[in-house]
Amino acid sequence: KRRGIPEIIFAETKELEDIRKIIKRTLQKSNSVIVSRLKKTDYPKIQTFAKKLKVKVKTGKKSSTLLLFKKPIKFQGGKVGILTAGTSDIGVAEEARLVCEAMNCKCITSYDVGVAGIQRIFPILKEMIEEDVDCIIVAAGMEGALATLVSTLVDIPIIGIPTSVGYGYGEKGIAALASMLQSCSLGLSVVNIDNGIAAGGIAANIANRTIRKKE
């Protein structure tokens, strides 16, 4: 049995009623469930539904994702750093945070770091190194250069999330994806555009592994 991987419900292509049913069914066999890419109007309705079910909810800033859980989720030692290049990337980053937390990790976040003011990145990375994070997630849109930059500066595994921010040629995250995949800096791997779920999943996996070995 794979431990620590929560159930994910991909809400975008589902009716509200179906989402409710799947939540209910899922919480019967597991302690937590994540609902991702909820329509704006469904978001509060699922929060209300959670109340009715008497399960707890964690939300993310500017995010379309919710974490529902029955018993408190214990922190087990794994730590993940999460950075965003701009404020538009925060929703995706928060999605990753919710997955990490559902998987018993603690997150150190720093949003809106940017490439424009490179000097701002040094104290942030310093803090993450001191916190001894096991993995850093970098969410960035447009040309996505922040992920490359961070991975040239530390030897911590980096997970890049290209975000769909931007317009014109390379829009919808395509430029950021291409540029992260082409990055000539070692130590960076990538998940799909806007896929905070996948980034959180592998980051927590990495962090939890470190912990398990230490035990």
Next chain:
Amino acid sequence: KRRGIPEIIFAETKELEDIRKIIKRTLQKSNSVIVSRLKKTDYPKIQTFAKKLKVKVKTGKKSSTLLLFKKPIKFQGGKVGILTAGTSDIGVAEEARLVCEAMNCKCITSYDVGVAGIQRIFPILKEMIEEDVDCIIVAAGMEGALATLVSTLVDIPIIGIPTSVGYGYGEKGIAALASMLQSCSLGLSVVNIDNGIAAGGIAANIANRTIRKKE
């Protein structure tokens, strides 16, 4: 200073003479250097050149990559599993292995696993779990389903390498890349098509981190 990350020379767009010069210059300041994507005809010439320089060489099966080093590289405890779907993916997998070994890790490899005979995958994964690998690299071309499959079966972090094997729509690794990025299984992140270097770099990073924490 980032530790353990070897210098990589990207040989594809360079003249033999330039490659030699860069190797020499690099080995003056570091113990090892990796030369990747060497032309077929340059491969043996760089081996000969290494001899003349009196540095040691590690080669990879069916690979266009060489690892040159001065003092023996010590194993420090990190372990990486490497799988390929077919025999055509071996060159890329070996490139990843050389990077991992240059970064002080040990590799457990199993090539030509395939999706066709799913049952073959269970004993292989069992062995890797017993060896307690910290990360598994999966190189697969065509539709790249092996990476998805493996990541549904274990909770070890998986690094997928789409390979440029295949023809027709989705050729040159595009189908495998798309399918790994779209994978609905948690625990998988991806590097660029045929980029064994990048996969080895992040895998070794993950493995070495585990070790460091254990210390």
Next chain:
Amino acid sequence: KRRGIPEIIFAETKELEDIRKIIKRTLQKSNSVIVSRLKKTDYPKIQTFAKKLKVKVKTGKKSSTLLLFKKPIKFQGGKVGILTAGTSDIGVAEEARLVCEAMNCKCITSYDVGVAGIQRIFPILKEMIEEDVDCIIVAAGMEGALATLVSTLVDIPIIGIPTSVGYGYGEKGIAALASMLQSCSLGLSVVNIDNGIAAGGIAANIANRTIRKKE
């Protein structure tokens, strides 16, 4: 004359009034007609219209397709299995079912099979083999791996329908299409993204042929 192929009205780019006219005109010369890709708001209106015309209607779960017919359609022996990877693929699968039924076949369906729990697929396939289906339709989005998987497990002809479920690189069914076309497993052919109509058409053709030969 080609037998058993029902008329299809592609409603997406048509006005309600036109759809009504074409239905009427078509039912004058044939027993049944399928209306596909109806706008959400037109769906009930066409059902009402059918009532007024005194023709029977079959609907599909979560589907935008309707089957209208005058005299009952007889089952003639052909059997088709229909699988979906997730609940989001059901609408497309149901569209295929309606076509098969309009073409005198019986369908054995199993929705939301997934790749995550591979073990779940064995009893389903076993049942389909026992029912002696002549063809299996597999609808799957995201990375579409289920179609490959199924075709490695049985020697029944498989028709893959990539669905437009997913986001990021390879979205809109492109990853699923590419991965089904690249599949290294024999016995799989493909129709266009979300095209349940085409899948139903060829599957029923295959099933009906078997029957005709048996006669």
Next chain:
Amino acid sequence: KRRGIPEIIFAETKELEDIRKIIKRTLQKSNSVIVSRLKKTDYPKIQTFAKKLKVKVKTGKKSSTLLLFKKPIKFQGGKVGILTAGTSDIGVAEEARLVCEAMNCKCITSYDVGVAGIQRIFPILKEMIEEDVDCIIVAAGMEGALATLVSTLVDIPIIGIPTSVGYGYGEKGIAALASMLQSCSLGLSVVNIDNGIAAGGIAANIANRTIRKKE
């Protein structure tokens, strides 16, 4: 166990020596093996190698594929029609034929049918109907219209193979693939560009199924 599906060796990305080894290993456990996409220069060498192994060989016209087998392969009743639009599509069509024959089917072929002279297609289809083929494979490049045309004329299942013939926009089979997938005619499904292997596999599957049921 899946019956009748031969082993396929994808030779394009393999060294001659490896191909020889895999042939040998494969023929130890099965009666036949297909080697596809052989380099021009490797083609006669594998024929010679087959002689040395004392196994029989079937070749295809203008094809890069070989069928090697130990005991004669028996015809079991399944029949497949194979059409090409032009002479440039013959190599791919022959690849499909070899797979069908390896899977115990008989093939009725008609190459260079074209769309330009539509009237030429009627007697050919008439013959195939009289031969009672269970499936028709249509290989066509450029705009690939022949597959659409044939599928409007018969109610036999059609497998379209887009071929990589053509130049300019839509070259490399992309126009033919797109046009076959978009075809508004029922009864057509598609395999990847130039993939005679996949087409042969599903066509023979369909034909063999018919036979089995008749038994």
Next chain:
Amino acid sequence: KRRGIPEIIFAETKELEDIRKIIKRTLQKSNSVIVSRLKKTDYPKIQTFAKKLKVKVKTGKKSSTLLLFKKPIKFQGGKVGILTAGTSDIGVAEEARLVCEAMNCKCITSYDVGVAGIQRIFPILKEMIEEDVDCIIVAAGMEGALATLVSTLVDIPIIGIPTSVGYGYGEKGIAALASMLQSCSLGLSVVNIDNGIAAGGIAANIANRTIRKKE
């Protein structure tokens, strides 16, 4: 001075007020103006506006295009045939008709010809040949095979308009465009997807030239 070419206002990216101004300004220096790709809600408003300006209006069936003119436009002998594959292509075809009529030509139209029932095309083409049309416009979506088919049957110049009808791979007219460009039949040239304006312009140019020479 280029004769017979009317002014075209591309309305899609313009505000209603701007469109009105440009119409007014244009009609001061020329007898007619065409407004294309009007928003649904702007369509009647421009008709009302024309009334107020006391200029005449010609509309197209299912079209977003209007022809406004002051003095009656005289027929000068040029004739253009216009065909559509389906009813969804009519709007685009009508746009072409309005341009042809603004350019003093007469149009013989036949909509919803289809490829499915090839026999229906013969009487239509016969009529067009008897009417002695100088050019035939063929509007077709999905796989766009009708344009190829028609151009194999007559030696009249054909202008193909791929339309944005269809879904899945090759949607938005891409498959139809690719297939018309790849067509192996001589006598066919192409305008951009849904561009009835361009098709009408060149068709009328061809027809008018014929007339001029005859004079």
Next chain:
Amino acid sequence: KRRGIPEIIFAETKELEDIRKIIKRTLQKSNSVIVSRLKKTDYPKIQTFAKKLKVKVKTGKKSSTLLLFKKPIKFQGGKVGILTAGTSDIGVAEEARLVCEAMNCKCITSYDVGVAGIQRIFPILKEMIEEDVDCIIVAAGMEGALATLVSTLVDIPIIGIPTSVGYGYGEKGIAALASMLQSCSLGLSVVNIDNGIAAGGIAANIANRTIRKKE
């Protein structure tokens, strides 16, 4: 029967021996045949072969196309102007010329017109207007602006041929194709990239029509 359309042999994907056979077979039933996209080394061999067959040959400057014919082809009055933007487009333009001549037209050519020196275009167009050409073919690579420019200056039908000249984004004729299709100038239609055959075919069709009407 379609008159004046010569047989075309697409040589690129054919063996020399096959090309010879098809030429022979074709010349038995028609007076002329065009062989296009001959490999450089096959070009003189087909010329020699023509001599042996005692048929006449017309070649094109920098072209891969040959026109073979038995009896002299008579000029019947149709005239076609042919322009190229640069010297790299001449081969494609000459291919179009051969088709026009095979179809009984006369060509007025002017190669290497360019956009850089716009003033050079005026005397050329003036000459073509005086010669009373019925159609102008414009072959242009890179950004293909010449076709747009010409079509804004005359009211003669223009056939644009995007050529595969250029590199970087939009290479292989893609930028020229897109820009010709997007051209906001009326009177321009397009054939596929490098397809001089198709351009010649429709241009001669247009020219011949004019003549026929005049008769």
Next chain:
Amino acid sequence: KRRGIPEIIFAETKELEDIRKIIKRTLQKSNSVIVSRLKKTDYPKIQTFAKKLKVKVKTGKKSSTLLLFKKPIKFQGGKVGILTAGTSDIGVAEEARLVCEAMNCKCITSYDVGVAGIQRIFPILKEMIEEDVDCIIVAAGMEGALATLVSTLVDIPIIGIPTSVGYGYGEKGIAALASMLQSCSLGLSVVNIDNGIAAGGIAANIANRTIRKKE
């Protein structure tokens, strides 16, 4: 410190409340701020907000961009010419103007120049030359030929902005981008589709440099 580069807020992916906060925060440390790609409904709200903040506002015609500033911005001598091909490009051009003005430049604008009436372009360019502009920005959609044309006529540096005007193949600015990048005329460089901000930034940079040197 980089001088003259204003802060830009990319509003498209931000909530109104966030935009307000960032404006406020930015104006605390700098004299001006540009807000680009505001939603239609947010546009007036930010104007109102500016009033409340007691800062001045400059708007652009048909533009989604606003310039907010505290103290008047002084003209320092740099001059930029701005052209558009059509009226649909004006919004983007105005965005560039606002950036130039924020960066202390003066703009000479001429909108709706077109390619159709080439003669119209000469007096406009003459005026710009007499005004001694340091750089010319050309915004053009569809096939974007105006940028090429202008750069062949003057030796002033040209910045091309492809705009997302157009439909069909090459839509969303892709044809204009490709054609500007492929332009065979020297003196032209390009920014991303619809990116008036970037064009204004580099144009003003060029103009300001000229001034600084003159000092």
Next chain:
Amino acid sequence: KRRGIPEIIFAETKELEDIRKIIKRTLQKSNSVIVSRLKKTDYPKIQTFAKKLKVKVKTGKKSSTLLLFKKPIKFQGGKVGILTAGTSDIGVAEEARLVCEAMNCKCITSYDVGVAGIQRIFPILKEMIEEDVDCIIVAAGMEGALATLVSTLVDIPIIGIPTSVGYGYGEKGIAALASMLQSCSLGLSVVNIDNGIAAGGIAANIANRTIRKKE
């Protein structure tokens, strides 16, 4: 007359003999000519040819471009900085240098700067600022991040040249192009992939303008 813009011969699609002729013809009316994208084997032949013509030649390191000139080209004050990320970008950078020098500018070059060692970039930029360059060209392949980085650090106009270095998704310069176009840093505009000619042309234009104004 546009001053200072040299004639460019695009050699890639031309025969050696044609190149020679065009060089000769061009040098009759102008002092210099640039030949770009020469085949490797033609490179020395054109140098020899230049000798025979008694004109001088400037070559570029690793470049396929040559500058031929009759009278010495005078430096007129314009200065351009040229950077490359890696050694593989040098050929393209040198092409730009030759154009700048042909256009009377002086170049300060620094090749193989990289992003990996960011600190290395500061002294280089400092030198360029002190030299008071009017424009900086940045050539970079793979993810092209160097252009973004440089443009965040200085307020000198930057011209980015994406180079075709790299492999996998985003190869052939596509990732670098997309990332430079998406760059969220002001002051950067772009030319086509590998187009050192275009970069040199606009950079020299910018530099020369500055000079002219100073006069």
